[in-house]
Amino acid sequence: MKKWVYLFHELDEVEKYVGGNWDDVRGLLGGKGANLAEMTRLGVPVPPGFTVTTEACNAYLKAGGKFPEGLWEQMMAALAEVEKLTGKKFGGTENPLLVSCRSGAKFSMPGMMDTVLNIGLNDETAQAMIRLTNNPRFVYDAYRRLVQMFGSVVLGIPDEAFEEVLDEFKRARGAKADTDLTAEDLKELTEEFKKVVRKQKGFDFPTDPYEQLRLATEAVFKSWNGKRAVDYRRATGIPDDLGTAVNIVTMVFGNMGWDSGTGVAFTRDPSTGEKKLYGEYLLNAQGEDVVAGIRNTEKIENLAKQLPEAYQQFLEICEKLERHYRDMQDVEFTIERGRLWMLQTRNGKRTARAAVKIAVDMVNEGLITKEEAVLRVSPEQVDTLLHPQFDPKVIQEAKKEGRLFATGVNASPGAAVGQVYFDADTAERMAKEFKQDVIMVRPFTKPDDVHGMLAAKGILTSEGGATSHAAVVARQFGVPCVVGASSIQIDLDKRLMSANGVVVREGEWISLDGGTGEVFLGKLPMTAPSLEEQRDLMTLLEWADEICARPGIRKGPEGFPTTGLQVWANADYPKDARRARAYGAKGIGLCRTEHMFFEPERLPIVQRMILAKTSEERKQALDELLPFQRSDFEGLFEAMDGYPVIIRLIDPPLHEFLPSEKELQEQIITKRLQNLADYVLGKGESKDIAELEKILVAVEAMHESNPMMGLRGVRLSIVMPEIVEMQVRAIFEAAANVTLRGIKAKPEVMIPLTGHINELKWIQPRLEEIAKQVMKEKGVEFPYKFGTMIEVPRAAVTAGEIAQIAEFFSFGTNDLTQMTFGYSRDDAERSFLVKYVELGVLPKNPFQTLDREGVGRLMKMAIEEGRKTRPDLEVGICGEHGGDPSSIEFCHLVGNNYVSCSPFRVPVARLAAAHAALKHAAK
Numbered sequence: 001m002k003k004w005v006y007l008f009h010e011l012d013e014v015e016k017y018v019g020g021n022w023d024d025v026r027g028l029l030g031g032k033g034a035n036l037a038e039m040t041r042l043g044v045p046v047p048p049g050f051t052v053t054t055e056a057c058n059a060y061l062k063a064g065g066k067f068p069e070g071l072w073e074q075m076m077a078a079l080a081e082v083e084k085l086t087g088k089k090f091g092g093t094e095n096p097l098l099v100s101c102r103s104g105a106k107f108s109m110p111g112m113m114d115t116v117l118n119i120g121l122n123d124e125t126a127q128a129m130i131r132l133t134n135n136p137r138f139v140y141d142a143y144r145r146l147v148q149m150f151g152s153v154v155l156g157i158p159d160e161a162f163e164e165v166l167d168e169f170k171r172a173r174g175a176k177a178d179t180d181l182t183a184e185d186l187k188e189l190t191e192e193f194k195k196v197v198r199k200q201k202g203f204d205f206p207t208d209p210y211e212q213l214r215l216a217t218e219a220v221f222k223s224w225n226g227k228r229a230v231d232y233r234r235a236t237g238i239p240d241d242l243g244t245a246v247n248i249v250t251m252v253f254g255n256m257g258w259d260s261g262t263g264v265a266f267t268r269d270p271s272t273g274e275k276k277l278y279g280e281y282l283l284n285a286q287g288e289d290v291v292a293g294i295r296n297t298e299k300i301e302n303l304a305k306q307l308p309e310a311y312q313q314f315l316e317i318c319e320k321l322e323r324h325y326r327d328m329q330d331v332e333f334t335i336e337r338g339r340l341w342m343l344q345t346r347n348g349k350r351t352a353r354a355a356v357k358i359a360v361d362m363v364n365e366g367l368i369t370k371e372e373a374v375l376r377v378s379p380e381q382v383d384t385l386l387h388p389q390f391d392p393k394v395i396q397e398a399k400k401e402g403r404l405f406a407t408g409v410n411a412s413p414g415a416a417v418g419q420v421y422f423d424a425d426t427a428e429r430m431a432k433e434f435k436q437d438v439i440m441v442r443p444f445t446k447p448d449d450v451h452g453m454l455a456a457k458g459i460l461t462s463e464g465g466a467t468s469h470a471a472v473v474a475r476q477f478g479v480p481c482v483v484g485a486s487s488i489q490i491d492l493d494k495r496l497m498s499a500n501g502v503v504v505r506e507g508e509w510i511s512l513d514g515g516t517g518e519v520f521l522g523k524l525p526m527t528a529p530s531l532e533e534q535r536d537l538m539t540l541l542e543w544a545d546e547i548c549a550r551p552g553i554r555k556g557p558e559g560f561p562t563t564g565l566q567v568w569a570n571a572d573y574p575k576d577a578r579r580a581r582a583y584g585a586k587g588i589g590l591c592r593t594e595h596m597f598f599e600p601e602r603l604p605i606v607q608r609m610i611l612a613k614t615s616e617e618r619k620q621a622l623d624e625l626l627p628f629q630r631s632d633f634e635g636l637f638e639a640m641d642g643y644p645v646i647i648r649l650i651d652p653p654l655h656e657f658l659p660s661e662k663e664l665q666e667q668i669i670t671k672r673l674q675n676l677a678d679y680v681l682g683k684g685e686s687k688d689i690a691e692l693e694k695i696l697v698a699v700e701a702m703h704e705s706n707p708m709m710g711l712r713g714v715r716l717s718i719v720m721p722e723i724v725e726m727q728v729r730a731i732f733e734a735a736a737n738v739t740l741r742g743i744k745a746k747p748e749v750m751i752p753l754t755g756h757i758n759e760l761k762w763i764q765p766r767l768e769e770i771a772k773q774v775m776k777e778k779g780v781e782f783p784y785k786f787g788t789m790i791e792v793p794r795a796a797v798t799a800g801e802i803a804q805i806a807e808f809f810s811f812g813t814n815d816l817t818q819m820t821f822g823y824s825r826d827d828a829e830r831s832f833l834v835k836y837v838e839l840g841v842l843p844k845n846p847f848q849t850l851d852r853e854g855v856g857r858l859m860k861m862a863i864e865e866g867r868k869t870r871p872d873l874e875v876g877i878c879g880e881h882g883g884d885p886s887s888i889e890f891c892h893l894v895g896n897n898y899v900s901c902s903p904f905r906v907p908v909a910r911l912a913a914a915h916a917a918l919k920h921a922a923k
């Protein structure tokens with residue numbers, strides 16, 4: 001005869017039946033049943049009970065609602081066993097056994113299926129319970145709940161039928177809450193509820209405990225196919241043929257006097273991770289009382305004074321459960337007349353801070369391995385720890401109060417609260433001179449806004465996407481930022497912005513969350529991470545690095561790295577490089593040299609260089625720029641002593657260094673008007689106009705319809721080689737100077753936007769010549785490389801050829817995504833991309849998460865082809881995807897040596913790299 005029923009202490013038999021696999025145990029007993037059985041095996045006191053298997057449920061449903069042969073008899077035998085274990089009798093009139101009948105499928109489906117409590121109560125057993133507890137109110141409350149729950153769950157009577165009676169009853173007695181009802185009231189109410197059953201069903205509420213049990217079990221079986229459960233399975237992909245188990249568990253009561261109680265606890269503090277029991281309880285109370293907050297709960301440690309024996313046992317059980325599950329547990333317990341019962345245990349939910357501390361502590365306690373610790377913390381949790389945050393409760397509250405002002409792209413994580421200013425100069429002045437917390441708001445930002453962005457606590461733009469200037473700069477400097485909040489209209493003249501009819505004026509406060517892209521009105525409170533957690537985090541990240549550095553953790557064809565990914569950083573200034581190194585970067589993967597051209601003392605020289613009529617004139621300006629660049633580079637090499645530093649040669653179109661046509665025209669008109677006034681006043685004419693007009697002519701001449709696809713990158717270097725010649729000289733002079741001071745410089749010169757091998761053939765040898773010349777002049781040698789970015793699809797497709805010249809590749813996935821999709825990286829989010837993601841046309845924003853099938857395929861091909869030509873080809877990524885966990889996993893899989901991202905994302909990337917290494921570890 002098939003075994004349909006297992007007592008909680010029959011786990012060994014279950015394991016034998018399913019073949020020893022824990023997953024199959026859960027399949028047969030359901031998650032809850034398996035867990036109760038496992039606790040029983042551990043010797044933890046669990047109220048005696050048994051589980052009716054999922055197989056029984058499936059057989060019942062298949063037979064059109066009939067118990068399979070032997071089931072009822074087995075249930076009766078198991079019940080008799082439970083009676084023995086508890087010394088109570090089901091339906092007994094002295095010490096009656098009451099049970100609950102609880103659903104429990106393999107996968108948790110919270111609240112989707114049915115449960116009936118207090119089965120076994122009728123007029124006789126109720127009397128016995130009153131004698132035992134001396135608490136008629138509790139007994140009648142349990143009784144009326146049984147009739148109500150049984151009526152609705154088992155007999156299918158609509159809830160309202162009972163609610164109406166209850167409301168009427170309370171009204172008649174002037175009771176506001178259920179708790180105002182007396183024992184006598186509840187006794188009467190039970191009778192009223194029984195009348196509801198009779199009226200609705202035409203028969204009486206079953207007072208036979210066995211009939212109650214049988215009908216409740218059937219109801220739980222049937223609830224597997226209830227609408228709620230079916231909908232839930234559709235939504236979560238749980239298969240329909242699993243069925244639910246039914247757990248019949250002895251009821252234990254925490255409200256049987258002052259030697260009884262009930263509570264919940266975490267084995268460690270779930271918000272700080274501290275190794276200290278954290279929980280609360282109430283004496284002489286039921287589980288609901290703890291949750292409902294009707295009475296003030298006590299801190300768990302006070303139980304030591306009130307019920308010392310039970311408390312001591314509880315401590316030991318918590319310790320045992322933690323050791324067994326090797327994780328922090330969230331437990332529920334009840335003490336009935338001094339006797340402790342554990343009702344549930346599961347891995348506890350925790351904050352990011354606690355997750356890190358618990359993982360590190362458990363390694364030190366010898367409970368888990370470093371690998372497990374690393375896997376237990378998610379990259380998102382690390383991200384949370386590195387930036388100030390808003391508490392989720394605060395956000396919820398703010399939304400309820402209608403303070404959500406706008407939503408945009410979550411460009412750079414962290415919370416920021418400040419006063420709004422609409423231009424960089426004002427933002428900087430308010431921050432520096434008036435010590436205000438400032439949020440800089442612009443339609444979009446440009447390189448000459450950077451001083452305002454740096455002074456700001458947060459940045460908000462109404463246009464642009466995840467790789468727009470604002471987003472890139474904000475991430476680089478760790479400033480929280482929301483971009484492309486397109487519902488916002490900014491009126492720069494009136495100095496205000498509005499969204500959906502709400503107006504925010506300059507100087508007013510807003511709060512923005514760069515992690516979610518949400519912007520709120522007014523000031524929201526923030527929490528900042530403390531140093532102590534950072535230490536745990538640093539330890540965890542060192543373990544992550546150790547894992548990645550293990551030779552053999554990755555397998556691939558010849559030339560492919562056998563260790564995991566390294567994490568490098570994108571950094572333009574020595575200060576960023578120092579931060580990157582402190583955060584654990586092992587190199588600089590991208591220094592965007594042109595950012596240095598925007599410094600106020602340099603920009604005029606750059607402009608003079610651009611406007612130069614002759615090569616001579618240009619060289620003269622460049623000679624003035626050279627010392628600036630050299631000292632920048634020296635700083636970078638010093639900061640990264642011993643590590644490679646990739647310096648990219650000038651990339652953007654030159655017009656970006658000049659004022660816009662519109663700006664120039666306005667300036668010229670203003671000057672003309674002023675001249676006219678001066679003329680009338682007899683002051684003579686200003687000479688500036690000619691200068692401005694000269695610039696305007698140059699700007700007009702440089703106009704391109706598609707500047708992103710125009711004269712930039714390597715194209716600019718070929719047309720105007722003097723600039724990159726100066727840059728290479730500066731790089732090598734700097735490297736030579738620091739080498740002479742004992743620093744290990746490893747410069748790598750990167751040529752941007754290559755699309756054809758001939759471009760490299762034309763420019764690279766000239767630059768290498770300069771490199772050699774400088775080393776000769778200075779009389780020093782150091783290792784160096786020349787390589788290219790792969791950011792044009794043609795370069796990826798012809799990577800085999802390109803690797804003949806290039807010694808390294810770095811994927812510029814911002815441009816590569818732009819050019820592979822044909823989406824403008826500056827406009828796509830604003831015009832259609834956000835909609836695309838909303839509609840599911842694209843699964844993710846490809847400027848944030850690498851598109852593996854398209855852009856990723858190009859990368860994979862380029863790496864394979866490149867390494868065929870040059871087996872030791874160094875491969876990295878320096879687009880924004882270099883800091884995104886899913887993209888990092890992909891880079892691991894296709895054989896990158898490293899990923900490079902902004903310094904603030906380095907810790908997240910280190911953890912993500914270790915996750916990828918462990919998840920795909922070579923066997």
Ligand code: PEP
Pocket residue numbers: 590592651791811812813814815816878879880
């Ligand atoms: C890229 O295109 O991915 C890149 C890193 O270069 P930039 O963003 O400066 O164009």
Ligand code: MG
Pocket residue numbers: 791812814815
């Ligand atoms: Mg690029």
